[in-house]
Amino acid sequence: METTSTSLPVAPASTPTPASGPRLAGDLAIWFFILAELLAFGVFFAAYAFTRANNIELFNAEQAALDRNAGALNTILLLTASYFVVRAVQAAELRASRAAANWLLGAILAGLGFIVVKLGEYAAAFAHDISLSSSPFHMFYLSLTFFHFMHVILGLVILVAMWNGARQGRYGPGDMNGLETGAAYWHMVDLVWLILFPLVYVIH
Template sequence: MSATECEQEGSGWGILEDLPGDPMIWVLIFSELAAFGLFLGAFVVARVIHPAVFAAGQAALDSRLAGLNTVVLVTSGWAAARGTNAARAEERPRSRGWLIGAMALGSLFVAIKLVEYGGDIGRGIGLETSTFFTLYFLLTGFHLLHVCLGIVILAVVWRRAEPIGVETGTAFWHMVDLVWIAMFPILYLVR
C-alpha cells in the first residue's frame, strides 16, 4: 500500500480516531487504567485474605480529607472540561482561565493528600505498618504521581490553548479523576 493509499484509508488508529485529543494519549490512558486496575485488584484480593488488617487500616484513615479531595478533583475535572469547550470555541483566554482553575484545584488535591500523609506518618503509620498501608501508600502515591503529571500536562497545553492539545490534556486529567473515583470508595468506604 502506498503512502497516498494509507492517507486515504486514515491514520490506522481505528476507533481511537473518534476519541478527543491525540490518539497516543488514549494508548497511555488505557495502559494506565490497566495498571491501576491491577493495583486495585491486588488490594481487593489482599482485603479478602486479611479482612481484620484491612478493617483496622481503613479505620485509621481520614475519610473526611479523602472526601474533600474527591470533591476537589471532580471539580477540577469540570474546570478542565470547561477549558476544552472554550478551546473548541476558539476562546483561548477563557480556556486558559479554566485550565488554570483545573491546575489550581489539582494542586489543592496534592496539598490535601500531603496533609493526610503527614497525619498518617505523625501517628506512626508508614509503608511497613501493615499490608493495608503498604498497598494504600503505593496506590495513593502512584495516583498522586499521576495528578502531578496531569498538572504538568495541563500547564503544557495551557500555553497555546489549541483544541487538540487541550482535549489531549483534559483526557489524561479525566483519567486521573476516574481512577480516584474508583479508589476512594475501595480504600476509604467499602468495609
C-alpha cells in the first residue's frame, strides 16, 4: 500500500531589518553654522597666538592682572549648563517633558550666572581704563571675550525657546530635531570657552 505524505508549507525566512546607522543630531544647517563659527574663533585664536609670540612680556604681565577666579567660575557655570542641556535631551527622549523643562531652566540660570560674572569683569576692566586701544592684549581680551559673550546671549535666547517648547510637550521620540539643534549650538558655545579660558587667562 502506497502512502503519500503532505508537507506543511514552510514560512519564508524573515529578512533582518538593517540596523540604523549613526544619526546626526539636530538640523544639518546648524552644523554648517557651527563649523563657520568655529572657523571664525580659530582665526581669532591664531591671531592672538601670533601677536602674543611677539609681545610675550606684555601679554604675561597683563594676563596676570585678569581675574582667573571669575574665569574659572564661568567655566564651571558653562559646564554645568551643558550638563543640564544633556539631561534635558535625555528626559525628552523618555517623554518626560516636565523634567526636560526643569533641566533647561537650570541651564538658563547657569547661563545667566555666566552673564553676571562676565559683566562684573567688564565693569572692573573699564574702571581701570582698559579698552580696545589700551594695549594689544586688552584688544584681544575684550574682543575675544565679547564675541563669545554675544554667543552666550544668543544661546540663552535659544535655551528659553527650548524651555518653552519642553513645557508645551513639543519634544519626544521622533520629534527631537529642535531640541537637539539648540543643544548642539549651546555645546559649541561651551567648547569655545574651554579653549578661550586657558588661552587668554592661564597659559603663559
